Amino acid sequence: MQGSLRCAEVEAACQDLSLRTLAQIDGDFARLIYLASTRDYNTGEYYHDGLAWQFSEKIAQDALALCHQMVFRRLVLCSVKELVAQLETYASSTHLSPSDFVRTWSCLQPYRVVIPRESTAITRYFFISNVRTALAVFDSRQVAAPQRPQSA
């Protein structure tokens, strides 16, 4: 009984997070980056003050973890073509030039740290391989496309 009540609370928190925060973020890739950024590197726990205040810290943590897994799942199961489109959307939101974005991402490989902890090794590898490929395709498109003049 207590378990199902807790489950319902996590669901409610997850829905609240999706409607209030994630819906405002353009694209699943940006959502993944955002959700991963709410996770502490040392403890692996998620933190969100607003959600914790509205529900409880534990419920907020579980809701963030659940949303993180759901968004990651969607990205893992999408095609490389869709992933390129997601990357393009995300890159355009960073206010960096596409070439700078590709250079930084190829060098730092931040996509490695945005994977949920519960993911299996084969899923992690599949995701990393797809993002790396999508990044290379994105880069090749930038090279092929004529350079647009920078606005002042």
Next chain:
Amino acid sequence: MIVDPYLLLAATTLLIVVMLVSRRSVSRRFDDAMFRDDTPGPEQWDSLSLELGAQIFSSEDLDFVAQGSSSKLLRSFREERAALALEWLEQVRDEIGRSMGEHVRAARVSRGLRTVDELKLALEFALFQLSNRVLYCAVWLHGPLAAGNLVKYSTRLAAELKGLLQNLPLAGSVAVEIIKDDSKRSVVS
């Protein structure tokens, strides 16, 4: 035509060496692949891992990467997909083997076993092992896309065979006789 056995042996050996050399790149990538890590915590297998099969064997991604990308990127992508496909097949086999092992352990102490069900399960398990290994060899030799094409080819052949059987009057009448015979038996039983 008489074929020299030594020549045949030499040709076979050469063919095997060529195949091994051509697949070396996949094996090398396979060895240092990160899915061989021992990170504690996550399970080895989950529902998402199972769903990955459709993605790994799909030609959609490969077709997309092939369009306008460099040959280096395409080769690298192919190698990664081949390594992933081999690992996926191995993990499916391990997972089913583990579940089967658990079932066998539970069956040893169970009293309500049904022989027919157990035999059916054993047969299904043997068929799964066989098909998994055949697919593994196909991927190892020609990549996941070729393995996917193998399934398509087999399906097409089956459709062609069905069409041929329907067009052959003898085969058609035999089939009708079999169906009639079966329906008689089912009525009697």
